[in-house]
Amino acid sequence: MLQIKNLSKCFEDLEVLKDVNLSVAKGEVVVIIGPSGSGKSTLLRCVNLLETPTGGEILYQGEDITHLGKKVTDYRKQVGMVFQRFNLFPLKNALENVMYAPVKLNKIPVKDAKEQAMDLLKKVGLENRAHAYPSALSGGQQQRVAIARALAMKPEILLFDEPTSALDPELVGDVLEVMKQLAKEGMTMIVVTHEMGFAKDVADRVIFMDGGFVIEEGAPQDIFKSPKNERTRTFLSRVL
Amino acid sequence: MELNFGKAINTLGPSLLGGVGIVLYITLSGFFCALAAALMIAMGRLSKNKVLSRILSVLIELIRGTPLLVQLFYIYYVIPTLLNGILSMAGYETNIQLKASTCGIIGFAVNYGCYMSEVIRSAILAVDSGQREAGLALGFSEAKVMLHFIIPPALRNSVPVFGNYLVMLIKDTSLLAMISVQELLLRTKTYASQTFLTVEAYTLLAVVYLLLSIPLSQMTGILERRLKRMP
Ligand SMILES: Nc1ncnc2c1ncn2[C@@H]1O[C@H](COP(=O)(O)OP(=O)(O)OP(=O)(O)O)[C@@H](O)[C@H]1O
Numbered sequence: 001m002l003q004i005k006n007l008s009k010c011f012e013d014l015e016v017l018k019d020v021n022l023s024v025a026k027g028e029v030v031v032i033i034g035p036s037g038s039g040k041s042t043l044l045r046c047v048n049l050l051e052t053p054t055g056g057e058i059l060y061q062g063e064d065i066t067h068l069g070k071k072v073t074d075y076r077k078q079v080g081m082v083f084q085r086f087n088l089f090p091l092k093n094a095l096e097n098v099m100y101a102p103v104k105l106n107k108i109p110v111k112d113a114k115e116q117a118m119d120l121l122k123k124v125g126l127e128n129r130a131h132a133y134p135s136a137l138s139g140g141q142q143q144r145v146a147i148a149r150a151l152a153m154k155p156e157i158l159l160f161d162e163p164t165s166a167l168d169p170e171l172v173g174d175v176l177e178v179m180k181q182l183a184k185e186g187m188t189m190i191v192v193t194h195e196m197g198f199a200k201d202v203a204d205r206v207i208f209m210d211g212g213f214v215i216e217e218g219a220p221q222d223i224f225k226s227p228k229n230e231r232t233r234t235f236l237s238r239v240l
Numbered sequence: 241m242e243l244n245f246g247k248a249i250n251t252l253g254p255s256l257l258g259g260v261g262i263v264l265y266i267t268l269s270g271f272f273c274a275l276a277a278a279l280m281i282a283m284g285r286l287s288k289n290k291v292l293s294r295i296l297s298v299l300i301e302l303i304r305g306t307p308l309l310v311q312l313f314y315i316y317y318v319i320p321t322l323l324n325g326i327l328s329m330a331g332y333e334t335n336i337q338l339k340a341s342t343c344g345i346i347g348f349a350v351n352y353g354c355y356m357s358e359v360i361r362s363a364i365l366a367v368d369s370g371q372r373e374a375g376l377a378l379g380f381s382e383a384k385v386m387l388h389f390i391i392p393p394a395l396r397n398s399v400p401v402f403g404n405y406l407v408m409l410i411k412d413t414s415l416l417a418m419i420s421v422q423e424l425l426l427r428t429k430t431y432a433s434q435t436f437l438t439v440e441a442y443t444l445l446a447v448v449y450l451l452l453s454i455p456l457s458q459m460t461g462i463l464e465r466r467l468k469r470m471p
């Protein structure tokens with residue numbers, strides 16, 4: 001579904017991604033791990049073109065999406081993103097956050113969009129908080145609203161950039177639970193996370209990145225039990 | 241010294257009431273034109289078009305570097321003269337004149353527009369960049385992100401400052417006396433020179449201004465507190 005080929009990204013003269021190759025099949029859950037500054041977020045942001053790659057290509061359903069011009073918005077509708085800091089719209093309540101994009105971008109009638117949004121809020125366990133504003137929600141609740149908001153556009157792929165890193169430890173579980181459920185339902189997901197438990201249980205494949213390179217990739221049991229690369233071993237010994 | 245406030249209130253009062261209508265008309269139209277101008281200038285300043293942005297920042301420097309009164313004179317006297325001159329060189333004899341109150345509205349729109357554009361611009365820059373990214377990630381274009389997710393919170397955060405500008409604008413309408421708009425100051429000045437009730441007339445004038453501006457700044461305060469309590 002998604003193929004990343006020889007992807008590179010520079011910020012001025014800082015080369016953050018170097019020759020990254022990665023492919024993601026439909027329904028697959030890929031978890032990206034690696035030390036801070038290794039380029040995980042940048043890779044994810046290149047996938048939905050929040051950053052413009054400097055070189056290489058990204059094929060989505062066989063077509064290169066790095067030179068889409070104005071059509072980039074159509075592509076982004078198919079790629080949802082969940083941010084570390086939730087980024088909910090603060091002047092809209094939970095329900096409005098979820099239904100806003102379908103109404104404005106896909107011209108879905110408000111009544112239908114509302115129903116769909118309520119269903120999604122139910123799915124993330126927040127139907128009773130539908131009319132609460134983000135400022136009145138806990139971090140974990142905000143993040144679940146953000147997931148519902150991304151789902152409302154019916155994306156083909158969901159990108160998660162450290163979705164639980166800004167949460168108090170006791171709130172992490174609810175968010176991971178929702179993500180596990182999505183994985184079970186067959187959603188294609190690329191997840192950057194430091195939750196190694198989630199990676200072990202849910203990932204089909206784990207990618208270890210360091211210094212802008214994909215150092216190692218494989219099934220979770222292989223990566224966690226018998227990492228081949230020295231750097232992977234060092235990293236895992238620090239986080240496990 | 242004998243003061244006769246009764247007479248001043250009875251004779252100058254009705255005339256000032258008429259002036260209040262003009263002042264409110266110019267204040268409100270000037271303010272809303274300024275708001276629209278401010279939004280456009282702010283967007284232009286933030287646009288990727290370097291030339292546009294540069295031109296607008298020069299305009300802002302020009303406006304901020306000259307007194308409002310001079311700008312009003314310029315619009316009232318100089319611009320029509322220039323226009324007539326240019327048109328006569330092109331072979332058209334014209335006698336374009338601008339209504340003084342219209343010049344006032346234009347002057348306020350430009351002057352306050354420039355000042356308020358800087359308020360809007362910094363409010364736009366202060367909106368968390370995560371809002372833009374969230375909007376883009378959902379599939380909104382850059383322009384729609386601006387419209388739906390950046391400008392509304394930016395304007396909302398500017399409301400208290402706009403309130404202050406509105407109060408300043410109402411007081412600045414007194415400058416229009418200099419270009420013959422029959423606003424409050426001009427009416428008072430004429431009255432005082434005819435009746436020699438100088439103390440009474442100007443005191444009354446000051447009171448009328450206070451009656452206009454105090455409720456307005458109170459309202460701004462209330463609005464500001466309301467907005468703070470809302471999400
Ligand atoms: N917009 C930018 N401009 C300049 N440098 C950037 C920018 N974004 C990221 N970088 C740099 O790119 C490198 C990789 O950043 P990135 O955010 O992708 O790392 P990360 O793996 O997500 O790290 P973390 O675990 O801390 O989130 C860092 O050195 C960072 O300073």
Ligand SMILES: [Mg+2]
Nearest residue numbers: 040041042162
């Ligand atoms: Mg990151």
